[in-house]
Amino acid sequence: MESLFSAMIVLLLVSFSCFTSSEALGSNIGNITIKWDLMTWTPDGYVAVVTAYNYQKQRSITRPGWKMSWRWSKKEMIWSMVGAQATEQGDCSMFKEFIPHSCVSKPTVADLLPKTPYNQQIANCCKGGVLKPGLESAFQLSVGNAGTSVKTARMPVNFMFMAPNQQYTCGPSKNVRPTRFITADKRRMTSALMTWNITCVFEKSA
Structure with missing residues (x-):
């Protein structure tokens, strides 16, 4: 018994x-959703805010943090960045007066560290790539050699989201309803000019 x-x-x-x-x-x-919000036009392209949302319930992105990459659709390059940096500048020898931040056709971008000077930060940036469940990480970039209207701007392709000991597969970008933003005083709503979403799904532990 x-x-x-x-x-x-x-x-x-x-x-x-x-x-x-x-x-x-x-x-x-859940997933990692990357949102590419085109905010304003420039003489040769646009300024965008890129945000990665961790919609996974328990899986965190730990140090040394996330990285993401993509391939430009045309001959775009990055004039400047705030809140993150491209890991390679590439060959920018064709530019004489103003040197771009990155001329690589397939740039890889990494989050900045917490002690980054405030003039190089935007909201939700600079956590050393750490991204806990339910939180977001963002950066801003100025894209050159790009379209300057909703008819000519092209979304990058072949997105990859990389994290320590984790492998993700990213789907194609989708043009979605432009993101709406509320101002700090909560009295005015603004909107992105265009918004694309990319969904990256956890595949396995690396």
Whole structure:
């Protein structure tokens, strides 16, 4: 009788363990959503705010932090960035007076560190790439050699989101309803000129 009781206890513990493991796996259902908000036009392109949202319930992005990359659709380049930086400048020798931040056709971008000077920050940036569940990380970039209207601007392609010991697969960009923003005094609503979404889904632990 005692051995039967012990066996039942073991069975209950194993069942509970399987249930909690399944629950933990299920709780990580979600994704990393990248939002590319085109905010204003410039003489040869536009300024955009790019935001990564961690919609995963339990999976954090830890140090040394996230990176993301994409391939430009045409011959775009990055004039300047705030809140993040491209890991390579590339060959900018064709520019004589003003040197771009990056001339790479497939740039890789990384978040800045928490002690970054305030004039190089925007809201929700500069966390060293750490991105906890339910939070967001953002940066701003000025894109040159790009279209200067909603008919000529092209979204980058082949997005990749990279995180320590995690592999993600990103889908194609989708043109969605422009994001709306509320001013600091909460008395005025503004809107992005164009907005694209890219969804990146966790594949496996690296």
